[in-house]
Amino acid sequence: MTERPRLAVIGAGPAGLAAALAAAARGVDVTLVDSARDAGGQFYRRPEPGLEAHRSGAPRQHQRSWRRLARGLAAYQRTGAITFLRDHHVWLVERAVPGGTGSRPRSFRVHALLGPGQEESVAVRADAVMLATGGYEKVLPFPGWTLPGVATAGGAQAMLKGALVVPGRTAVVAGTGPLLLPVATGLAAAGVGVAALVESAGPGAFARRARALAAQPAKLAEGAGHAARLLRHRTPLLTRHTVVEAHGTDRLAAVTVAALDADGHVRSGSGRRILCDTLAVGHGMLPHTDLAEALGCRCDATRVHVDDEQRTDVPGVWAAGEGTGIGGAALALAEGHIAGRSAAARLTGREPDPRLWRAAAKSRTAQREFFAALDSVCAPPAHWPDLVTDDTVVCRCEEVTGGAIREAVDGLGAGDVRTVKLLTRAGMGWCQGRMCGPAVAGLAGCELTPSRASFARPVPLGVLARAGEPGEAT
Structure with missing residues (x-):
């Protein structure tokens, strides 16, 4: 018998699950790899198994899609069409066999801790x-943001969904973006x-884009x-x-918020202190593009570039979900479905027949326009850097302050992130600049x-030393 083609799907959130199911249904053996202990990603995150609460943490109107x-996934795991490797942290995807002609896919090796x-x-x-690596929150510093009690909006939501715990008794939810509403309602509930x-x-900003936003009435109803x-x-x-400062000694005790003018400057005298x-x-999301970048896919700060079939410009590599542009679960599902069917057809x-x-594809277009x-x-406020004082820590890993970064720019002539990194060590720590x-x-x-x-996450030297030894999972 001829061996069936194999597709590695990295990420088991909405996009990865949709792609895995679509490909498995069309005769492809799928290996689904995710760093979590269960499938679903942040959107479908469920409480930890020991808590014996098995309902998905997704909004009620999305429970049906999660059950499907x-x-x-369970059905294809039973037949062997999908192998789910949970708690596997992918640090590198390499093209194992260089070359190849035409549209024939190349061979790849996915390395995971x-x-x-x-x-x-x-x-x-x-x-x-297929890269379905999702996104992460954009973090913008301000005085006091490193105090215990300050968390990202997504971090607070993950605590509620995964651990069924609340981060405190009294909260302020701040920043910008659609994530703030469900976080605030979840905390209140x-x-x-x-x-x-x-x-x-x-x-006024929402009113000016009312026509485009009204094209997705279900989204507006959810927000309402x-x-x-x-x-x-x-x-x-x-x-x-916006939040101007967080106050406290050992932990957060209060925040000061202030009004913004039409240009994004803080209005003088408008500050108010909230206990x-x-x-x-949270200030929005950024795509995880590390693996795509290491493979040589065309990327920018907001997405991995793909065509109508969700193919990157590297033959044999597809991408879908937040990595190709932040757009929520519905867009991720649509893109994942297209990517899975396209990959199956090519393999x-x-x-592929676009019909x-x-x-x-229709859902994908509508969701992209909405987002x-x-x-x-x-x-974020246009002039948020003005709020960062010289003694505000910007890079937490290396404890680099705003003053050090300004000195690198104004005093030493740094004009890009790489040069600032070389002069200050900002971005040289554990997160490698993903947060700062x-x-x-x-x-x-x-x-x-x-x-x-080169690598999507820190890797022990022992792992690198053994990288050439046998140890394939499939």
Whole structure:
């Protein structure tokens, strides 16, 4: 018998699950790799198994899609069409066989660290790779942001979904973007007093894009539902406001918020102090492009570039979900479905017929247009770097301050993130600039560019020494 083609799908969130199911249904053996202990990603995150609460943490209206994905994954695992490698942290995807002609996919080897200790590695062979690596939150510093009690909005949500714990008794949710509403309502529903929801965008910005936003009535209804629940909890909403400073000694005790003018500057004398022990702050999302960059795929600071079939410009590599542009679960599902069907067709020697995924392509277009409009509205304040004092820590790994970065730019002539990194060590720590990169770029007044790091995560030297030894998982 001829061996069936093999597809490695990296990431088991909405995009990865949709792609894995679509490819497995069309005669492809799929290896699904994810760093979590269960499938679903952040959107479908469920409580830890020991808590014996098995409902998905996704909003109620999305429970049906989760059940469909979960049933499909379980069914294909039973038949062997999908192998799910959980708790596997991918650190490198390499093209195992250079060359190749025409549209024939090249061979790949996916390297992943195992478990919490991450001291061992396995390699998965595949004929093609689908990158569904998701996104992460954009972190912008301000005085006091390193105090215990300050968390990202997504971090607070993960605590609620995965551990069923609340980060404190009284919270302020601040920043900008669609994630703030579900975080605030989730905290309020869990018994946390939400002292304020602070959004830097104003009603006028939403009104100016009303036509584009109204094209997705289900999204608007979802947002309206969150707003109604916050109204029932009597949560104050402060639009055109931003967090200026977090206060406390051993931990967070209060935050100061202030109004913004039309140009994004803080209005003088508008500051108000709000007592709280938790600040959940977020300023949007960024794509995980590390693996795509290492493979040589065309990327920029906002996405991996793909064609209508979700193919990158590297033969044999597809990408879908937040990595190709932040757009939420519905867009990720549509892109994953298209990528899975396209990869299956190419791997089995058939020419893909776009009519087979017409509905998914229509949904993809509509969702992309909606989130492009939303992204233009929910932008961080234009002059947020002005709030970063010289003694504010910007790079937490290396404890580099705003003053050090300004000295590198103004005193030493640094004009890009790489030069600032060489002069200050900002971005040389454990996260390799993934967290502080946007802040460094903002303070330096330059664009955030792809880093093209060799590895997607820190790797023990022992793993690198054994990388050439046998150890393939499939």
